[in-house]
Amino acid sequence: MKKPMISVIMGVYNGSKHIQNAIFSILAQSFKDFELIIINDGSTDDTLSKISAISDPRLIVIDQNNQGLTRSLNNALKIAKGDYIARQDADDISIYNRFEKQLAAFEEDKELSLVGSSMFISNPNGIFNEIFHYPKTDAECKSALIDYNPFIHGAIMMKRSELIDEGGYNENFRYVQDYELWSRLVPKIKCENLAEPLYARLRESDCSESTIDKTEYVNKIQNQLKNHENIRLQRESFTSKEITTQGIYPLLSYPHKYTSQLALTFSKMAKIARDNDLQSTVLKRNALFYCPWFGVFKEAV
Known part of the structure; x- marks a missing residue:
């Protein structure tokens, strides 16, 4: 297999419920030149069999003893070959044109090293x-960094060379490993978030690590950032009132402007599921979006 443009890295532990949908959303991308590296981190459910049921030559699956997400991502980085690294969480969905849009941003601005995006988010019913x-421009992201993580980890794409030069993820941080990485990387590079939502997250109690208290890790990162001269100077020079205090972001809006992208993503995912002789009741349920101007639910596929 020739060297791909993008290496997508994903770690999963007991993610049987959502893993196939996450994979479908990557395989449904309009930009096709990628590899998807999945680290099965010692899952004890049927995650591995769910992954194995999907056939695509771009899938690289590594089965390992449980080591945690941070080390899993570094293990994926060791075998990644792409010029760009994209993240994908095992219980989220990438919109079908995410890679296309992010690569276009890199092409438009050669100085960019990291590109994220806005994000669809579900209610507890999916x-x-x-x-x-989230903050959009480089200045906004740098100014916000002291107060909170200005990027959705699963939605980012970054230049592989700069991530490797930075040493990858800090394995002393079992949680908020992305925020810790940004605290080292973002002061040195140019970054941005695209305004268009290119990622979708399920807000369910059993997804990711949403119930774990990460305050200790966050405080350690923010204390280090407060003493970072580049970040301090950037913050002092930034005059926008949009981002000056903790808690302003994320800004909320309704998805009606982007429902066609959401609908087409689910349609493409459903086709890949059918091509693999698989059915997903979760996919069918989540193929709904709320239309606030009608006050009713509409089916996206």
Whole structure:
């Protein structure tokens, strides 16, 4: 296999419920030149069999003893060959044109090293009824960094060379490993978030690590950032009132402007599921979005 343009890295532990949908959303991308490296981190459920049921030559699956997400991502980085690294969480969905849009941003601005995006987010019933918007420009992201993580980890794409030069993820951080990485990387590079939502997250109690208290890790990162001269100077020079205090972001909006992208993503995912002789009840349920101007639910596929 020739060297791909993008290496997508994913770690999964007991993610049987959502793993196939996450994979479908990557395989449904309009930009096709990628490899998807999945680290099965010692899952004790049927995650591995769910992954194995999907056939595509771009899938690289590594089965290992449980080591945690941070080390899993570094293990994936060791075998990644792409010029760009894209993240994908095992219980989220990438919109079908995510890679295309992010690569276009890199092409438009050669100085960019990291590109994220806004994000669809569901209610607890799995209906995508909101969009979370994050700081957009390089100046906004750097100014916000002291107060909170200005990027959705699963939605980012970055230049592989700079990530490797930075040493990858810090394995002393079992959680918020992305925020810790940005605290080292973002002061040195140019970054941005695209306004368009190119990622979708299920807001369910059993997804990711949402119930774990990460305060200790976050405080350690923010204390280090407060003493970082580049970040401090950037913050002092930034005058926008949009980002000056903790808690302003994420900004919320409704998804009606982007429902066609959401609908087409689910349609493409459903086709890949059918091509693999698989059915997904979760996919069918989540193929709904809320139309606030009608006050009713509409089916996206």
